[in-house]
Amino acid sequence: MMMIGKDAMARSVRVQPGALAADGSLDLDARKRRIIRRGALGNAASPASQNVLAEAGTIQRVAKGRPLVSQGEATTSIAMISLGRVRLTRGLSDGKTLSLGYRGAGDVLGEAALGGVANHRESAIATEDVESLLVPLQVFKNLMASDANFAAVLVSSLIERHTDTEERLASMLFRNVEARLCEFLLKAAIRWGIPDPRGVLISAPFTHQEMASMIGSTRETVTLTLGELRRKGVIEIDRRRIVVLDRDALKSRV
Template structure:
């Protein structure tokens, strides 16, 4: 039965880990499912923070856009992860957008439902604390990289991080499993697509990476790590 599978899946997410089975069943009953196609907007920047999602399948991108249209990618999220922190933390509106990169399958709850859940079950609130703590840590590190490192190192770090969280071993090396353009890498590394393109070309020359249209494969991780760590 599908619901049963759902319950097991929920029990493995960062949000509901450790919850007793009967609670998971309640949670599952309160949820709704939703599918999105690649490119769809799941959460819109500025909209009321009324929904929280967990990713069942597919890959999403959290971004933040300025008034003048400049965009940065805050992070990518995959199966088991949470989209819509603002709704957890009691924010009024979403500070950024979440876009489907692949075709995606999500499970969602209303903000009020989740907040009530947290109020009734401290364990879930603590899961949220851990999850936000982990995100805060990640983003601190990126802030430091952005402030102190030169572009090449930043791009290297960005790719290594993506390979870590969404890499698949292949004969050619570690392939990032979702489509990732030069522009995307630029928006994660705080640079321009031109500089990313030039950098990747140079690396390709040296056999460190292999890339195609919206594809990146890390052929020689140790060399890329060396670049990421070498001082300016």
């Protein structure tokens, strides 16, 4: 989902010092291979396929708040994300913007092009400094044809995202705001959670507006609902990050 052309290159900047400190001593090839192995897809690739990805890929860094791609742009590359988080949005004909979800380290962007979608159907905005490996679309297609394990993991990922979309639609139709918010927090804890003495810390700093956009509500309602969950001891707010204290209590509200 990510060919970075001249205009997008102008929007890209170096990640803040220290963001890649652990890899600062790695040469370019080693850094590419670290990115490839960051997610399940890269790890599923054979050594030969990993070599192809490393040789064909280009490391791209985009600063927080900058677009990686814009809706309607031609898709000529797929990005393998190694650092940061991006928000996917789609502009509607009435001028409104629909939030579609987030991608982060270990995820790929642009995979819809493998199914024949020629242009990006959504924009991708960096909510944190982002690093990824841009791989030409044709290289991905060739690897799908030559590496069965690589293809299987990629197809599984596509099916999983399709299922997530269906579940989100059903949730919007049949669940109230509290249930939708609790469901969002449960999924965020699985995707972005890290162990914490108090429970599970959702490492991604979602704003109340971002959560509201994802569940089809308002920022004010999300703020009130989070406050109620906090008073009941279900969650805790720690420097803009949410700690899930009682996962079972969240599940019971979905």
